[in-house]
Amino acid sequence: MPRSVEFRLTVAGAAVVGVAYGMGRYAFGLTLPSLRGDPALSPGGLDDAVLGLIASCSFAGYLAGLLLAPVLGRRFGPRAPTTVGSVCGLIGGALAAGASSPLVLALGTVLAGSAAGWVWAAYSDLAAVLVDAPRRPRTLAVISTGTSAGLVVSGLIGLAALGVPGWRLVWVAIGIASAAAGLLNLRWTPRVPPPRGGRGGRLGLRGLAVPTLYSVAFHVGVTTFFTWAADMLRRAALAPGWAPTLYALVGVVGLVGLGVGGWCARFGTVRVAAACLLFLAVSLVVLVVGAGSGLVALVAAAVYAP
Numbered sequence: 001m002p003r004s005v006e007f008r009l010t011v012a013g014a015a016v017v018g019v020a021y022g023m024g025r026y027a028f029g030l031t032l033p034s035l036r037g038d039p040a041l042s043p044g045g046l047d048d049a050v051l052g053l054i055a056s057c058s059f060a061g062y063l064a065g066l067l068l069a070p071v072l073g074r075r076f077g078p079r080a081p082t083t084v085g086s087v088c089g090l091i092g093g094a095l096a097a098g099a100s101s102p103l104v105l106a107l108g109t110v111l112a113g114s115a116a117g118w119v120w121a122a123y124s125d126l127a128a129v130l131v132d133a134p135r136r137p138r139t140l141a142v143i144s145t146g147t148s149a150g151l152v153v154s155g156l157i158g159l160a161a162l163g164v165p166g167w168r169l170v171w172v173a174i175g176i177a178s179a180a181a182g183l184l185n186l187r188w189t190p191r192v193p194p195p196r197g198g199r200g201g202r203l204g205l206r207g208l209a210v211p212t213l214y215s216v217a218f219h220v221g222v223t224t225f226f227t228w229a230a231d232m233l234r235r236a237a238l239a240p241g242w243a244p245t246l247y248a249l250v251g252v253v254g255l256v257g258l259g260v261g262g263w264c265a266r267f268g269t270v271r272v273a274a275a276c277l278l279f280l281a282v283s284l285v286v287l288v289v290g291a292g293s294g295l296v297a298l299v300a301a302a303v304y305a306p
Contacts, residue, residue, distance in 0.1 A: 006131050008188035010139050013123045014146030015181040016082055020119050022150015022251065023174045024089045024112035026226040027096075028058055030158050030247055031167035033234035038167070040100055054106045055227040058113035059219065065117020077194045078125035079185075085118030086182025093175025097168045112174060129192050137261030148254035148305075153177070155248025162240045214273060221280040225304055229287060229297065236292040246301045253305035279306055 092112030283304030290296025
C-alpha cells in the first residue's frame, strides 16, 4: 500500500491513540491489584479511598486534556495537542513506574490519563483537513480503534509482569510506547496550520445538553469498569492472570469498532451511540453479578468491548 498522507495519518493516529487510550488511560485499573499492596508505596497498603481518588484525578486529567487541546490547536495547529499528549504519556509513565509514594503515583497517573484527552479530538481536526470526506469515517474508525490494540498490548504486558513489583513494568512500557508513537506521529502526520476562523454554526446550551450528558454517562461507566474490574477479580481470589486476560479480551473484541463508520452511516450516529451505552450498562451489571467467576467476568468484557 502506498504511504499516502491518509495512510500515514491513519497509522500514526492509531498508534498514538492506542498508547494514550488503550494503555495510559486505563493502566491504573490493570495495575491496581498489585500496587495496592506494594510496601514501596505505603507500608500498610493503599485503601479504596486513596485508590478511588487517584482514579478520579486521572479522569480529571483526561478532562483537562480535552478542554485544553482545542486551545492549543487553535494556536499551533491540530498536530500540537497530539505531541503534548505523547509527552504527557512519556512523563506520566516514567513517574508512575518510579513512584515511591501515592502522591507521585497519582501525578504519573494523571499525566498519563490526560494524554488521551489531548489526542482524541485533534485527529478529527486533522482528518477534516487531510482526508477526503467519503473516506473520513473509515479513517477515524481505524484511528479510534487503535485503543483496542493498546489494550491487547497492556494485557500481554500485564500477563508477563504478574506480581507486586511487576506492575511498574506496565508503566515503563507506557512511557516507552508514548515516546515511540509520538516520534512516529511527528514524522508521519503533516503539520497543519491553525484554523483561520470558526467551523460553522454553534450549538446553544440546549444543543449541548444531550451530548454533554451522554459523555458524562459514558465516561463514568468506562472509568468504573476499567478502574475496578481487575480489583473485583482479585477480591474474588481468582488467579492474577484473569485481569490482564480481561483487558486483552476487551481489546480483541473491540476491534469490531473498525466498522463503526459504516454502522453510523447505515443506522445513524444516535442509534450507535445509544447502543454503546446499552452495552456498557449490561457489561457493568454482568460484572457485578458474576464478580466471583472469571468466565462471567470475561463475558462482561466481551459485552463491554464493542
